[in-house]
Amino acid sequence: MTRNRIPFAVLALIIASAGWFIDNLYYIQILTFIGLNTLLALGLNMLMGYAGQISLGHSAFYGIGAYGTAILTVHWHLSPWLALPVTITAAMLVACIVGIPTLRLSGYYLGMGTLGFGMIVNILFREWASVTGGASGFVGIPPLELGTVSFSSTRNYFYLVWGFVIVSFIICHRIINSRVGRALRAIHDGEKAAAAVGVDTSKLKLQVFVLSAIFSALAGFLYAHMVLFISPESFNFIASIRIVTMVVIGGMASVWGSLLGASVLTLLPEWLHAFSEFEMVIYGLILMIIMIFLPRGLTRGLLDIYERAVKKHDR
Amino acid sequence: MLTITTCHPLKRIITLVVACLIITSPALAESGKAPYKIGGIFAVTGPSSMLGDPEKKSMELAVEQINKAGGVDGHMLEAIIYDTEGDPSKTVMGASKLINKDNVMAIVGPSLTPTTLAVMPMIQKAKMPFISCAAGNKIVQPVDPWVFKTAQSDIMAVATIYGNFKAKNIKKISIITVANAFGESGKEQLRAQAPSFGLTILKEETFGATDTDMTAQITKIRQDNPEAIVCWGTNPGPAVIAKNIQQLGLNIPLYQSHGVASPKFIELAGSAAEGVMLPTGKILVAGLLPDTDPQKKVLTAYMADYKNKFNTPVSGFGGYAYDAVNILAAAMKGSNGDKEKIRAGIENTKGHVGISGIFNFSPTDHNGLGQDAFVMVKIVNGKWELMK
């Protein structure tokens, strides 16, 4: 048990020292974005990697988190800390309502069902202009404050986001190594077999769906209060696909894979800026090459390479 | 055992971040006084590249010209430009990089209203002189001390069109706007100003930016016979609408926004462009302006230089960045790099003859353009023609 905690402690230590040693706020900001994306990838990884259910509409929950808190804090003048539980409850409710019929589907049909849901939510953000600000976006979201600590400072926000990330990591780790986690993996390997040995598959799938919605909504909440402005493009179909890509590139069924996938996909565009016109071509190529040569994601792929190298060395 | 190996990816990231820090830091500029760095963030690629691409080029052109003329107080200007792809998160990252890593003195761009609104909280915090190239009115109303913009506002564009309606005694119109920030901002203004010009809006339709066919919307508009149709969007959607109107044989005058003010529109819409009217900055009709027009000289020079450098015809949008850099450079004179002085310098700019108009900034007006920034043009025989 204690050994399982070591990686989280190391992560916390790295975060703390990164926050301490990195002077340049730009890098802090990038790391904060990585944190947000990790939350998104982690949520979807629970659904895709462990329960084996794909979702191509996860940015809907991300958006619900962001728009929820924006509406509550700006229109209803609620404190953000009160808005957080309300928003998350809303996301859970939506996840339940959508999840019950949708999760009966599987494969591409599930993918398409979630995609349709994501598109509809995005169109709602854009068209319901009186509430959401429409396509021009939502301005004036207040920054977070806790007592005397203001999170409008980039560095404080970095700690806040990564605090949430580490807690989420621990929660996911706990779930994976529990009875529920084993049941989930059983569903992933074979839904009928899992049902045969007494796993309530539809209930469990719904629970994981709701859990991943919570993570996404939390990320949305944090995004809204960091950038202080949101617009529908941030939560469109492309955004959903990006979350899926993070999960797959990082490595399915691995919490560390989510971290790695989120980091790679956040940093990659930043590096590729140098290629200007060729950015998209190279980005697409890298995605394809990783998937062709490391189809199980970077985490597993790199570990395989490492292990092979060690074996060769031993020989 | 496993726990140790799983840490590796993480360490790798940290190393990569550090490596990235070293690799991407720009080469230091050559001798003399330290260069003044100014940042640019434009939607160079992505769906709004027709705005961002000429803006980036115009910024490069303006910086080159200023440096050729000896720079600002002997300091060369150095432009650092990032692509936002029109995405708010990427814009925030780009602005953060400019502010924190490149330590620029001022920022020009972004190209779009949502991306501008997304970086504004950051600009305010960093106290960074900032000139946006986006049209939306929300940017300068309410006035933020650090935020300026050079693009003409939708308010003026709508007022120009509506003025034309009044002169022609048109009372009933229908509007069709693109479903993004540009169209929405236009729709807001079209709605808001209609009563003061005695206009009734019969139908409000929208279309998707990449939709292939708008005949259904046009059919709906046709039902109640408006006296004019106003379309608000950026290429290519409005060209499809012009085509569809022609195909359905509608005999209703079509008014477009300044969003299509480029030769591309005529090329795309072909014969359907005939008779289309739109408000535009003077750049489209520079050749037709009387020699007494103070902007004529500036416009023709810019157009020739742009064509020389990039070998592509000028677009109406690059001027926003060109004006911004020139206003900025003028404001930087004597500031010694002090941001507050630069800001005050921009705010006190008076009578700057630019591409988009004559700028007169003040503490209450951070756009600085008057109604005369727009003229109405009509497309006749595939050429622009000044109206009135």
Added chain:
Amino acid sequence: MQELLQYFFSGITNGAIYAVIAIGFSMLYNSTELINFAHGEFVMLGSMCMITFVGVMHLPLMPAIILAIACVTAAGLLFERLAIRTVKHPEHIVLIIITVGASIFLRGAGMIIWGKDAFSIPPFSSHPPLDIHGAKLLAQSIWIIAIFLLTSIGLQLFYKKTLTGKAMEANAISKRAAWIVGIPSRLMVTLAFGLSAAMGGVAGVIISPVTMCSYDMGTMIGLKGFCAAMLGGLGSLWGALIGGFLLGILEAFGVGFVSSGLKDATAFLLLLFILYVRPGGIISSVDVKRF
């Protein structure tokens, strides 16, 4: 009445385009159980090739069309050979991400080759629109529907009458059984890929005079086509056809009677409805498969 008819014309024109794209999706799914997220980009390639051949090189119409479709087919085959076949573990999700990568790559390549501007070419023929009870049916719409009909009849004949077509169908039903009777399964997959890309090319070619073509036109239209394929029933040719027309017509009527802002929502609401009520699509021919 006049309006209804006009909405209907608009609907069938778009519907035919969606149907061609949906057929491309379905065909590939039939043979490989793969959804190609880069399919919309093949449509874009088709359009842009037309722009080059007609707008720039001024080729006559027929050679231009054939060349454009050939180019897209070649691109599809190249993609299959270089990206899809080299995958070590062809799991669905891995293949999906590869096609997503390919779509980004193709969009980027399109931007480099043709630039960021939109282009347009004149209609295939310059006949004035037909006037039917006050509603206008464009010459280009007739072209679109005619080409669509030709393609689908051609495909139907190919599948039912030729040996290769039958072999492809057999391979789609059961790879192993087809292999046992001596059908080269790999070749069939390549063929399916080529045909599917060609369908994308056809769609690109026929819409190039209708709309404005630019490097980023593919994403949304590809998604709509996917939607249509799902509506009708993935893997079924007739399903794709019905799904395409249903989607096109409902969208047009959605604009007319609900709101143009919610036009895209109509398509996806319909999709959700069908998925919940009849998960296999209107014509469910294949089992609903999971990843």
